[in-house]
Amino acid sequence: MKAARLVDGELAIQDLPVPEPQLEEALIKITASGVCHSDLHLARGDWHGVPRTGSIGHEGIGIVEALGPGAERFVDVGDRVILGLGGAGGGYWCGACKYCLGGSPRHCAQSKPIMGTFAEYFTVWAPSLVVIPGNLSDREAPLACGGLTAYGAVKKLVKHGIVPGSPVAVIGAAGGLGHYAVQLAGAFGYDVVGVDIGAERLDFVKSLGAHMAVDAGDALEVVQQELGGVEASLVFSAKMAGFRLGFDLLAPRGLFVGVGLPATSEGNIEFNPFALFMKDATIIYSAVGTVQDMRELVRLAAEGRVNSHVSRTGPLSELGAIFDDLEASRYLGRAVLTDLSH
Ligand SMILES: [Zn+2]
Numbered sequence: 001m002k003a004a005r006l007v008d009g010e011l012a013i014q015d016l017p018v019p020e021p022q023l024e025e026a027l028i029k030i031t032a033s034g035v036c037h038s039d040l041h042l043a044r045g046d047w048h049g050v051p052r053t054g055s056i057g058h059e060g061i062g063i064v065e066a067l068g069p070g071a072e073r074f075v076d077v078g079d080r081v082i083l084g085l086g087g088a089g090g091g092y093w094c095g096a097c098k099y100c101l102g103g104s105p106r107h108c109a110q111s112k113p114i115m116g117t118f119a120e121y122f123t124v125w126a127p128s129l130v131v132i133p134g135n136l137s138d139r140e141a142p143l144a145c146g147g148l149t150a151y152g153a154v155k156k157l158v159k160h161g162i163v164p165g166s167p168v169a170v171i172g173a174a175g176g177l178g179h180y181a182v183q184l185a186g187a188f189g190y191d192v193v194g195v196d197i198g199a200e201r202l203d204f205v206k207s208l209g210a211h212m213a214v215d216a217g218d219a220l221e222v223v224q225q226e227l228g229g230v231e232a233s234l235v236f237s238a239k240m241a242g243f244r245l246g247f248d249l250l251a252p253r254g255l256f257v258g259v260g261l262p263a264t265s266e267g268n269i270e271f272n273p274f275a276l277f278m279k280d281a282t283i284i285y286s287a288v289g290t291v292q293d294m295r296e297l298v299r300l301a302a303e304g305r306v307n308s309h310v311s312r313t314g315p316l317s318e319l320g321a322i323f324d325d326l327e328a329s330r331y332l333g334r335a336v337l338t339d340l341s342h
């Protein structure tokens with residue numbers, strides 16, 4: 001089978017044997033795989049200390065082809081499934097530790113990632129699979145990480161007492177994660193202030209149902225004037241300037257939700273304690289989501305309340321070109337590999 005791997009930081013398409021499903025694993029024939037910004041960060045070595053050799057890709061839709069022992073308790077051969085869970089922690093969790101029982105299995109000491117969906121076949125721990133309905137297209141593969149991560153962040157609004165009807169900023173609103181957050185926060189009843197850069201991207205944000213779409217350069221002035229600040233900022237930006245803007249847009253007692261993972265070279269976000277005192281902000285981070293979040297998100301997508309905006313597709317052999325396009329912001333929303341066999 002064909003599979004994309006990183007070898008010492010270089011992208012390579014290799015011929016590998018089809019893997020055998022082990023205990024509680026399913027063998028999936030991948031029919032579509034989304035290209036996440038994290039894959040680009042891994043390929044470019046943007047995150048200090050992360051290995052430069054290994055399988056990549058962590059957003060997939062496919063068909064269950066074979067089952068290892070015990071996997072029949074979770075899925076059947078022929079099921080159409082979505083897999084990925086944001087890459088982090090979806091490959092295994094123990095189910096019994098304080099993190100698993102507390103709803104964040106990603107922190108389980110035994111957790112394993114899901115990495116390697118840029119391949120014709122992939123074996124995965126079956127309890128992390130979510131069976132999807134027939135009306136959900138293969139182009140929804142990016143729900144597995146981009147969509148799930150945005151959904152997890154929007155759910156934090158509810159958890160932290162931000163009531164529907166409140167103005168909420170989405171920083172990086174036209175991007176691969178932000179475009180989901182605009183739709184989902186709208187579906188939850190929030191007034192979305194979508195922040196991005198350039199007329200084309202702002203038109204796109206408007207088309208997603210945002211209450212307002214403002215350029216990052218004007219956002220502080222416009223938001224202050226029209227709203228006196230937002231109740232929460234969801235920051236999907238890959239730039240530290242976006243993190244700063246998200247904080248600055250907050251009204252007093254606002255909620256800051258960091259989601260993006262800028263390159264290590266972007267440096268750190270700094271908060272002046274006096275600014276914190278004045279604003280009395282709550283600062284949290286939101287990472288990916290659980291298999292239960294994924295089931296909820298699949299239901300919302302099947303009902304048409306959130307959809308992946310896919311404007312770049314191609315076979316596995318075009319992955320390198322897609323990385324270049326993503327790096328140069330040459331397409332809106334998400335890219336999906338629609339043929340993993342060449
Ligand atoms: Zn991802």
Ligand SMILES: [Zn+2]
Nearest residue numbers: 094097100108
């Ligand atoms: Zn555990």
